Amino acid sequence: MGELPGAVLFDLDGTLLESEQLWMQSAVEVMNALGSVWSDEDQAKFIGGPLALAAEHMSQRVDKKTSAGDIAGKLLMAQEEQIRRCVLPWKPGALPLLREAADTNLPRALVTASWRRLVDVLVERINVDVGARAFTLEVAGDEVSNGKPDPEPYLKAAKALLVPPVQCLVVEDSPKGVQSAVSAGCHVVAVQDSSFTESAGVMVVESLEAQTLENLWLGVTT
Incomplete structure (x- = not known):
């Protein structure tokens, strides 16, 4: 060698x-549950970047009672569930x-x-x-x-x-x-x-x- x-x-x-699509699905699920939307364009802005930045951006588009920290927790929970049930x-x-x-x-x-x-x-x-x-x-x-x-x-x-x-x-x-x-x-x-x-x-x-x-x-x- x-x-x-x-x-x-x-x-x-x-x-x-190929987990970016899993993240996309989790983000759409969380935002829909909060009465908002998440697009491919939104997702592209945060690929490879910190989760906290994406969560902060999301928090600006939902009810002000929902903090960026709350959204980050929801995203992590949704992603965990997907990972546990999918073939990697x-x-x-x-x-x-x-x-x-x-x-x-x-x-x-x-x-x-x-x-x-x-x-x-x-x-x-x-x-x-x-x-x-x-x-x-x-x-x-x-x-x-x-x-x-x-x-x-x-x-x-x-x-x-x-x-x-x-x-x-x-x-x-x-x-x-x-x-x-x-x-x-x-x-x-x-x-x-x-x-x-x-x-x-x-x-x-x-x-x-x-x-x-x-x-x-x-x-x-x-």
Whole structure:
């Protein structure tokens, strides 16, 4: 095996799992119950960003008695219920890549805007599909002061893994996430978004299918 990164840091929604649609369904369900609506355009504004920002935006469109915190709680509850009853919607190539990372025993982290209570439910399900402990650690959206696109989430993960950011391979799918990882000084694989452009330390791929850690690391470092 050739050279590998010092650590692999994975985004979750839209990168490993096709969960953006689950979030959309949860948001529509919550907003409808509160007498309002949620559109594809609304959802697009908050992909990859902190849940608190989406909840704050929602709170401005419903009865003032319903706070952003209340809405965040309702969203998390709706999303938990969906995750517990669904087959995990893996993105192409994501599960084999996670299994490879676990097999090589590289330090690896999940870095997500999802909150801890939801992360715990998801990681339990992910570990079953991977057949091993998928992540050395997780950085959840409610465990940082500044979410993506701020570099804090990826800096926190790298520090916790004791690996310099420049030795970290980040796998992301959203502009906010890519900006966060680049600002942290990591090497980034950006998946599937046509707005991405390749630059120093950033490689764009259509899919993770048939990709290996060695190939991805070679692609972002040469």
